[in-house]
Amino acid sequence: MENHLTIKLGEKKDRKGPVIFSEYKRGDAIRKALSMSREDILFELKDSKLKGRGGAGFPTSTKWMLTAAAKSEKKFIICNADEGEPGTFKDRVLLMEYPELVFDGMVVGGYTIGAQLGIVYLRGEYEYLLKPLEDYLEEMRKDKLLGKNILGKEGFDFDIEIVLGSGAYVCGEETALIESLEGHRGEPRNRPPYPINTGFLGRPTSVNNVETLAAVSHIVVKGGKWFAKYGTDKSSGSKLFSVSGDCEKPGVYELPWGTKVSELLELVGAKNAKAVQIGGASGHCIPKSQFGRTLAYEDIPTGGSVMIFNENRDMLKVLKNFMEFFVDESCGQCTPCRIGNVKLLEGVEMIEKGNYTFAHINKLKDLGRTMQLASKCGLGQSSPNPFISILENFKDEIFNRGNGGRNGR
Numbered sequence: 065m066e067n068h069l070t071i072k073l074g075e076k077k078d079r080k081g082p083v084i085f086s087e088y089k090r091g092d093a094i095r096k097a098l099s100m101s102r103e104d105i106l107f108e109l110k111d112s113k114l115k116g117r118g119g120a121g122f123p124t125s126t127k128w129m130l131t132a133a134a135k136s137e138k139k140f141i142i143c144n145a146d147e148g149e150p151g152t153f154k155d156r157v158l159l160m161e162y163p164e165l166v167f168d169g170m171v172v173g174g175y176t177i178g179a180q181l182g183i184v185y186l187r188g189e190y191e192y193l194l195k196p197l198e199d200y201l202e203e204m205r206k207d208k209l210l211g212k213n214i215l216g217k218e219g220f221d222f223d224i225e226i227v228l229g230s231g232a233y234v235c236g237e238e239t240a241l242i243e244s245l246e247g248h249r250g251e252p253r254n255r256p257p258y259p260i261n262t263g264f265l266g267r268p269t270s271v272n273n274v275e276t277l278a279a280v281s282h283i284v285v286k287g288g289k290w291f292a293k294y295g296t297d298k299s300s301g302s303k304l305f306s307v308s309g310d311c312e313k314p315g316v317y318e319l320p321w322g323t324k325v326s327e328l329l330e331l332v333g334a335k336n337a338k339a340v341q342i343g344g345a346s347g348h349c350i351p352k353s354q355f356g357r358t359l360a361y362e363d364i365p366t367g368g369s370v371m372i373f374n375e376n377r378d379m380l381k382v383l384k385n386f387m388e389f390f391v392d393e394s395c396g397q398c399t400p401c402r403i404g405n406v407k408l409l410e411g412v413e414m415i416e417k418g419n420y421t422f423a424h425i426n427k428l429k430d431l432g433r434t435m436q437l438a439s440k441c442g443l444g445q446s447s448p449n450p451f452i453s454i455l456e457n458f459k460d461e462i463f464n465r466g467n468g469g470r471n472g473r
């Protein structure tokens with residue numbers, strides 16, 4: 065584990081990108097926001113067409129408008145820095161190299177929705193970032209960017225706390241996160257009510273991803289229309305991608321939405337890719353024939369994880385690894401997810417041993433589709449994605465393993 069003494073927060077690598085990695089100075093968004101009305105900030109966000117970067121893609125302007133409209137003396141804004149999706153590490157890069165964007169975005173959020181406290185729910189494994197981030201917040205307090213009457217704005221009091229996450233993937237789901245923050249077992253809540261009305265401690269709460277908040281800082285300074293110039297009509301702006309696996313240059317890349325998978329692969333030096341898992345373990349796996357598709361909500365939506373597999377990889381092993389993860393990480397609260405993931409993993413093991421029938425595998429795919437509809441939260445709703453997509457897109461490789469499967473029955 066990295067020692068926090070060696071971490072220089074805010075030190076930037078040579079990163080290039082049109083939006084997130086573009087020029088920005090700490091405090092700029094706060095200064096600009098405080099000169100605007102809350103309504104005007106919401107209009108800029110609406111013009112930007114920014115959708116939440118945590119995966120679900122809910123419009124940020126709508127979330128903030130609803131939280132702003134909720135009646136309560138106390139409100140909260142939570143920065144979801146749990147980042148537990150396998151293959152995702154862009155939020156860590158933002159927190160380490162661009163903390164000003166994330167924290168300024170939280171202050172702007174606090175001002176817009178009328179919250180007094182912001183809470184960063186920091187992935188437990190990022191504990192080494194806790195002290196440097198807290199030191200950074202202290203500097204912001206000294207510069208009057210946090211605390212009472214921020215930048216002299218009478219009556220605008222707002223501060224930020226950091227709470228370490230509890231080490232479960234499901235705690236990234238916003239209502240499980242809130243349960244965990246309240247000191248309970250991290251399990252998703254029934255919805256409605258939604259956090260915008262009944263969130264942390266029963267108060268209106270906006271939960272936003274790290275990258276969403278970073279984007280907000282740029283939007284406030286440069287305008288919603290500037291942001292919407294990038295990307296496509298339905299997927300505005302740019303996206304950070306955490307690229308890992310079989311390529312020469314893994315890392316975090318900022319690309320406009322609408323970029324083709326093949327273009328990304330070329331950029332990162334993936335010369336021999338046969339499969340790309342997009343959206344983390346819970347995303348979809350596409351074969352070479354689909355590399356012409358685009359990274360965009362209207363084609364392949366993603367929270368940003370891109371895992372590349374070359375010709376030497378055994379796709380059944382890849383799938384087994386993902387399904388073992390979901391069996392471990394299901395919170396067990398709802399039956400489709402608790403039992404379903406075990407059944408899907410058993411199916412993978414049957415194929416591995418050559419002891420399966422296609423009738424049974426097809427039943428398991430149906431089970432996966434039922435889980436997508438019947439699970440209580442996004443975990444069980446999305447965990448069948450790799451099962452279905454890998455078995456469909458790589459069937460020749462998987463079902464011709466030469467292990468004597470009882471095929472065709």
Ligand SMILES: Cc1cc2nc3c(=O)[nH]c(=O)nc-3n(C[C@H](O)[C@H](O)[C@H](O)COP(=O)(O)O)c2cc1C
Nearest residue numbers: 116117118144147148236237238272273276442443
């Ligand atoms: C199992 C599971 C894990 C999740 N993990 C994260 C996470 O680590 N970070 C995140 O921002 N959103 C995560 N989400 C999505 C959140 O529930 C929520 O949609 C998001 O934080 C909202 O922020 P946004 O509107 O800025 O995207 C997860 C969802 C599920 C179902």
